[in-house]
Structures are given as C-alpha cells and as structure tokens.
Amino acid sequence: MSLVVIGLSHRTAPVDIREGVAVLPHALEGVLRRFSKVVALAECAVLSTCNRSEVYCVTRDIQAARQAVLAEWRDRSGLDAEALGRHVFVYRDVKAARHLFGVASGLDSMVMGEPQIAAQVKEAGAAALSVGTSKTVLNRLFRAATEASKRARTETEIATGAVSISFAAVELAKKIFGDLNGQTALVLGAGEMSELTARHLADNGVKSLLVASRTLARAQDLAMRVGGRAISWDEGMDNLHRADVIISSTSAETYVLERHHVASAMQKRKNRSVFLIDIAVPRDIDPAVGDLYNVFLYDLDDLESVVGANLERRKVEAKKVSAILDEEVMAFSAWVNSLEVVPAIVALRRCFQAFMDAELAHAKLPEFSDNQRTQVANLMRRFMNKVLHKPVVRLKAAAEEEDGGAYVAALSYLFDLAVEEHTQKEVEEVRD
Amino acid sequence: MIYDILLIATGCAYIASALGYALHFHRPKARWRGTSTWGLWGGWGLHTTLLGAIAWSAGGVPLTSQVLPSLCAWLVVVVYVYLEMSSRDRSLGALIVPIVVVLHLLTLTKLLGIEHIQSTGYSGGWFKLHVLAYLLAYTAFAISCVGGIMYLMLLGEIQAKHFGFFYARLPSLEVLNQITNRAATFGFVFLTCGSIASSIWAFQQFSQVSIWREPVFLPVLIAWVIYAGNLAARWLGGWQGKRAAFLSIIGFVLVVLAFPVVGVLFSGPHNVGP
Numbered sequence: 001m002s003l004v005v006i007g008l009s010h011r012t013a014p015v016d017i018r019e020g021v022a023v024l025p026h027a028l029e030g031v032l033r034r035f036s037k038v039v040a041l042a043e044c045a046v047l048s049t050c051n052r053s054e055v056y057c058v059t060r061d062i063q064a065a066r067q068a069v070l071a072e073w074r075d076r077s078g079l080d081a082e083a084l085g086r087h088v089f090v091y092r093d094v095k096a097a098r099h100l101f102g103v104a105s106g107l108d109s110m111v112m113g114e115p116q117i118a119a120q121v122k123e124a125g126a127a128a129l130s131v132g133t134s135k136t137v138l139n140r141l142f143r144a145a146t147e148a149s150k151r152a153r154t155e156t157e158i159a160t161g162a163v164s165i166s167f168a169a170v171e172l173a174k175k176i177f178g179d180l181n182g183q184t185a186l187v188l189g190a191g192e193m194s195e196l197t198a199r200h201l202a203d204n205g206v207k208s209l210l211v212a213s214r215t216l217a218r219a220q221d222l223a224m225r226v227g228g229r230a231i232s233w234d235e236g237m238d239n240l241h242r243a244d245v246i247i248s249s250t251s252a253e254t255y256v257l258e259r260h261h262v263a264s265a266m267q268k269r270k271n272r273s274v275f276l277i278d279i280a281v282p283r284d285i286d287p288a289v290g291d292l293y294n295v296f297l298y299d300l301d302d303l304e305s306v307v308g309a310n311l312e313r314r315k316v317e318a319k320k321v322s323a324i325l326d327e328e329v330m331a332f333s334a335w336v337n338s339l340e341v342v343p344a345i346v347a348l349r350r351c352f353q354a355f356m357d358a359e360l361a362h363a364k365l366p367e368f369s370d371n372q373r374t375q376v377a378n379l380m381r382r383f384m385n386k387v388l389h390k391p392v393v394r395l396k397a398a399a400e401e402e403d404g405g406a407y408v409a410a411l412s413y414l415f416d417l418a419v420e421e422h423t424q425k426e427v428e429e430v431r432d
Numbered sequence: 433m434i435y436d437i438l439l440i441a442t443g444c445a446y447i448a449s450a451l452g453y454a455l456h457f458h459r460p461k462a463r464w465r466g467t468s469t470w471g472l473w474g475g476w477g478l479h480t481t482l483l484g485a486i487a488w489s490a491g492g493v494p495l496t497s498q499v500l501p502s503l504c505a506w507l508v509v510v511v512y513v514y515l516e517m518s519s520r521d522r523s524l525g526a527l528i529v530p531i532v533v534v535l536h537l538l539t540l541t542k543l544l545g546i547e548h549i550q551s552t553g554y555s556g557g558w559f560k561l562h563v564l565a566y567l568l569a570y571t572a573f574a575i576s577c578v579g580g581i582m583y584l585m586l587l588g589e590i591q592a593k594h595f596g597f598f599y600a601r602l603p604s605l606e607v608l609n610q611i612t613n614r615a616a617t618f619g620f621v622f623l624t625c626g627s628i629a630s631s632i633w634a635f636q637q638f639s640q641v642s643i644w645r646e647p648v649f650l651p652v653l654i655a656w657v658i659y660a661g662n663l664a665a666r667w668l669g670g671w672q673g674k675r676a677a678f679l680s681i682i683g684f685v686l687v688v689l690a691f692p693v694v695g696v697l698f699s700g701p702h703n704v705g706p
Contacts, residue, residue: 179606270670
C-alpha cells in the first residue's frame with residue numbers, strides 16, 4: 001500500500017482549471033462517498049481550496065487511483081482528462097506526507113504562511129473521518145499535518161506580520177493601542193483602500209467609526225457599508241481630537257491635514273497617542289505632522305515597505321519551517337514503516353489464540369463451571385499477551401528503523417505464519 | 433549548611449528561569465517556556481523555604497541589609513507572576529527575572545557560609561511596615577523602569593518604521609505605558625506609606641522624629657521628589673508615552689545610585705550602604 005497525493009494547485013494549474021475541479025463544502029461528502037466506492041482507493045481525503053484541489057489516498061494501484069481522481073474531476077469540470085492530466089502532480093509516500101505538511105504550514109500557499117490553510121487541512125481530515133474514507137493512515141497523516149503546522153507557526157515567524165496594506169495598518173494600530181475596543185477611528189474620504197482598512201478596524205472591534213467626506217452622501221454610503229456613522233467634513237475636522245486612528249484617503253491635491261490641525265488636536269487630547277494612516281496619492285497629511293509628540297504617521301510607502309519586509313521575513317523563516325517539517329515527516333515515516341509488521345503481528349496473535357482455543361477444547365474441563373472456564377480462558381489470554389508484549393514492541397521498533405522485513409520473515413518461518421488480510425479492529429489493537 | 437544548599441538551589445533555579453525567559457523572548461519554543469515557568473516557580477518555592485528557614489531560626493524574618501535584597505527578589509517574583517498572569521504576556525520576564533537573579537546573587541554574597549543570621553535590633557509593627565512598604569515601592573519602581581525600557585525599544589522600531597526584533601515580541605505600547613504608569617503610581621503610594629510608617633517608628637523608638645536627620649532618609653526623599661514629579665508630569669502635564677518612560681528609567685537609576693552614594697558619604701546607626 002502506498003500513500004499518494006494526486007492534485008493540482010496554483011503552481012501547476014491556471015485559475016479556470018482550479019475553479020472547475022474545486023469542491024464546495026456542501027458537495028464534499030458526495031465526492032468522498034463516490035471515492036469510497038472505488039476499489040483502488042483504500043482510504044481517501046479531499047482538500048479543496050481556491051488555490052488547490054488535492055486527493056490524498058492509500059492505494060495499491062497508483063495508476064487506477066489517478067484515473068479515478070481524473071474521472072471525478074473530468075465529470076465535475078467538463079474538461080478533457082488528458083488536458084487535466086497535464087496540470088496534475090502525483091507524489092507518493094514520504095513526498096506525499098511532506099507535501100501535505102508543507103501545505104498545512106502555508107509554505108505552498110500563494111501568500112506564504114497564510115493561516116487559513118491550516119484550518120482547511122484540519123477540516124479536510126475531519127470530513128474524511130466523518131464519512132469513513134479516512135482510516136488508519138490518513139487519520140494519522142492529517143493529525144500529524146495539523147501538529148506540524150502548529151509547530152511551524154509557534155516555533156517560527158512564518159505566520160507573523162501582515163502581508164497586505166490594510167492588515168498592516170490594523171496590525172500597527174493594535175501594536176500602538178493594544179485592544180482596539182475602546183478606540184475611535186475617523187475615516188477622511190471614501191476611497192476603496194480606506195473602506196478596506198475601516199472594515200478591518202470594525203472587524204477588530206473599534207468602539208466608534210466616523211466617516212467624513214466632502215460629499216455627505218458618499219460618507220453615508222461608506223458608513224452604511226462598514227457599520228460607521230457619517231459626518232460632514234467640517235464636523236470631521238472638528239472631531240480630530242476624538243479620533244485615536246485617522247485614515248485619510250481623499251482625492252485632494254494638497255494636504256488636508258496640516259501640522260497645526262493635528263497639533264491643536266493633540267493639545268485637546270492631552271498628548272494621548274494618535275495613529276494617522278495616509279493612503280492617498282498624492283498624500284493628504286503633511287509629513288511634518290509625524291514629528292509631533294505621540295503622533296504616529298504612516299503613508300502608503302511606509303506600509304508597503306512593512307508588507308515587503310514581512311514577506312521577506314517569511315521567506316527566511318521558510319527554511320526553519322522546512323527543518324521542522326523534516327522532523328515531523330521522519331516521525332510519520334517511522335510510524336508508517338511500523339505498519340509493515342502489523343499483518344505479521346496479527347498473524348502471530350491469531351496463531352497463539354488458535355493454540356489456546358485448541359488446548360481449552362482438548363482439556364474440556366468437565367468438572368469446571370462456565371464461570372470457571374471463562375476465568376481459565378482469561379488467564380490464558382493474559383498469559384499470551386504478556387508473552388507477546390516484548391516481541392511485538394521490539395518488532396515495531398525494528399520496523400520503524402526500516403528493518404522490519406527480516407524479522408517478519410523470521411517469525412513467519414519459526415511459527416509457520418500465514419500472513420493474511422486482517423480486519424480494521426485487529427489493526428487498531430496492535431497499532432498503538 | 434541548609435542555608436547554603438537552599439541559596440545555591442534557589443540561585444540555580446532563578447538562573448535557569450532567566451535563561452528560559454531570554455531564550456523564549458529570542459525564539460518562542462515550548463521547551464524554553466517550560467524552563468522559564470518551572471524555573472521561576474521552583475526557585476520561588478525554594479526561596480520561600482529559605483526565608484521560612486531563616487525566619488524560623490531568627491524568630492521572624494530579619495529585616496537586615498543581609499536579607500533585604502532576598503526579600504526584594506521574592507516580592508519581585510510575586511509581582512511579576514501577577515503581571516504575567518493578568519496580561520498573559522511573558523516578554524517582561526526577559527528583563528525582570530534577571531533583576532531577580534542579580535538580587536539573589538547579592539544575597540548569596542552576604543549569606544553564603546553564614547551559620548546564624550542575626551535579627552535586627554529593631555522590632556514593632558511600624559518598623560516592619562516601613563520596611564515592607566519600601567520594599568514594595570522599590571519593586572514597583574524596578575518594574576516601572578523595565579516597562580519604560582521596553583516602551584522605548586518598541587517605540588524606536590515603530591518610529592523608525594522598521595519592524596524588527598522587539599516589534600514581534602513586545603506587547604503594545606499602550607500596555608507597556610500602563611504597566612509603567614501603574615507601577616510608578618503604586619511605588620509612590622508605598623514609598624509615601626513607608627515614609628509615614630518610618631517617621632512613626634522613629635518617633636516611638638527615639639522619642640523624636642529623628643528619621644528626618646538620618647542620612648538614609650536622603651535617598652528616600654530624593655526618590656519621593658522624583659516620583660512625585662514623575663506622576664505630576666504624567667497626570668497634569670500630559671507626559672504620556674516616551675517622556676513618561678524616560679522619567680521612570682531616570683527615576684529608578686537615580687534611586688539605585690542614591691543608596692550607595694549616601695551609604696559611602698554618610699554614616700549613621702541605620703546604615704544602608706554597601
């Protein structure tokens with residue numbers, strides 16, 4: 001059996017292909033149920049986001065699994081399977097696990113380190129588990145991927161620092177004021193960028209959001225969209241001292257906020273900090289305002305350089321994440337290797353169980369009551385477990401070191417074991 | 433012998449904790465988090481046992497210059513743990529726990545090898561109260577100073593528009609400003625209480641308010657004036673943020689320097705010099 005991922009992503013396929021094969025959450029269960037009927041897919045899970053569609057499976061026949069996945073995608077997208085095939089990648093075993101761990105950690109995302117993918121991987125694993133298409137290997141794989149992603153995010157800075165202008169502005173506001181719940185934000189102008197920033201501020205719980213524009217109707221329109229209160233331009237200028245965060249994005253050709261405006265507001269605020277975000281081009285706020293005490297002024301260039309630096313830092317952190325993923329992949333790989341000996345362990349237990357049953361049947365024990373016979377059977381089972389415990393532990397340890405085959409052969413020879421198919425329950429019993 | 437073992441074990445635990453906090457500050461990892469937390473709690477437990485043992489043999493905690501740094505370190509740990517638990521932020525530990533280590537090492541030099549620690553000649557509620565109030569005041573001033581230093585480090589990066597090491601690790605400017613302000617306010621209140629208690633104690637002890645003529649009172653007076661000015665500037669002059677942080681740092685440095693300077697230049701029955 002091999003662990004395989006068959007997928008396409010933003011690195012291999014254009015958006016029209018990706019959107020064609022994408023599986024929306026409400027359709028996921030149906031897709032998994034269809035895959036569960038494919039004999040080649042012993043286990044499977046589907047990870048589908050706007051940037052990737054990937055099917056993780058455990059299979060004996062990789063080619064058949066690939067055909068089944070392509071057929072499903074062909075039916076969904078109406079695209080030719082051969083055309084789809086050109087965009088598909090297939091990784092197996094360690095590479096497949098390494099790929100999922102990288103995806104979950106955000107290394108393979110369009111914006112490196114983006115946090116949503118970790119939750120999406122977790123949800124994909126949970127969906128497969130609930131439908132029953134994820135069993136021993138995939139359960140472990142998705143758990144390990146979640147763990148690896150958690151380590152990557154806590155032990156490195158792969159997910160720190162905003163990577164968009166509006167998020168950078170909000171992050172900075174939080175770094176200045178801490179909790180934004182008690183803060184008042186004032187939006188000057190009703191441009192698209194100020195709307196985005198205002199929306200993020202509202203999402204982060206600013207107490208009051210005022211929108212001022214030279215055209216009151218535009219201010220009202222924006223205020224309605226972001227959950228703020230529209231005020232006239234003059235009212236906005238009169239209320240400068242009330243605002244802790246000021247976002248300016250007007251189309252004025254000269255400065256709308258000059259040093260004396262802010263200096264006067266700061267006097268009224270008793271020098272409490274104020275954060276000014278100038279995202280207008282040409283700029284709305286006189287740069288000299290930034291020299292005032294406790295005034296933090298950031299313009300578009302400043303925020304862009306913050307975003308650029310964060311992206312660069314994430315690239316550096318990616319190397320550290322890779323080292324963590326190597327460790328996690330090694331641990332997962334050792335566990336997978338240990339599965340190699342599971343059939344032999346099951347067969348060994350069956351062999352001992354058969355000896356025990358035969359001896360009990362032979363002895364008959366006529367003078368014993370049913371209860372006493374059960375006690376004797378339990379006693380023999382406990383004895384069997386004790387006898388087998390150490391060999392089983394050592395066999396699994398040897399298998400983790402990729403040395404299991406020789407021991408399995410020796411066991412099969414010594415006990416004349418017939419290594420056959422085993423049930424899920426038997427695997428569960430010997431797995432942990 | 434038992435003191436020596438407890439002193440060294442406490443020191444080792446605090447040093448491990450300080451290293452853990454520093455490493456966790458540099459690169460957050462679960463193992464450094466564990467080392468810092470368990471080191472601090474373990475050290476504090478051993479420290480409490482040490483103070484208990486001293487109190488047991490001396491018939492009460494001796495409030496002498498030998499033991500005071502140790503008491504101060506013990507209080508700093510208590511206040512810091514409260515701060516960490518209330519703010520859920522561990523970054524302050526990177527600067528505060530080393531202060532605990534320094535205070536404990538100071539204790540180590542004074543107590544190591546000593547078989548019996550003598551109690552101070554003074555007793556009574558007002559005496560104990562004034563010592564406790566001063567300890568709490570200086571603990572608060574130390575924390576205010578640490579908060580101020582961290583504020584300036586973070587402010588430097590935000591003003592330079594270059595976010596680096598401290599930006600990713602320190603809490604917000606507002607949180608640091610609040611810690612600095614509150615600690616300075618608490619410190620001032622305790623210092624005032626300590627001064628009142630010491631005056632009453634001196635009156636009871638010497639039948640006059642002779643504490644005012646004691647050289648040791650000079651640094652206390654300097655501290656009181658510095659922090660009174662500090663708080664007035666904050667609350668009345670609108671000196672928030674950077675200026676307030678500078679005031680806290682300068683105030684603490686002057687207070688720390690004032691004790692040895694006065695100790696060297698002057699002498700009296702209530703010597704606190706080195």
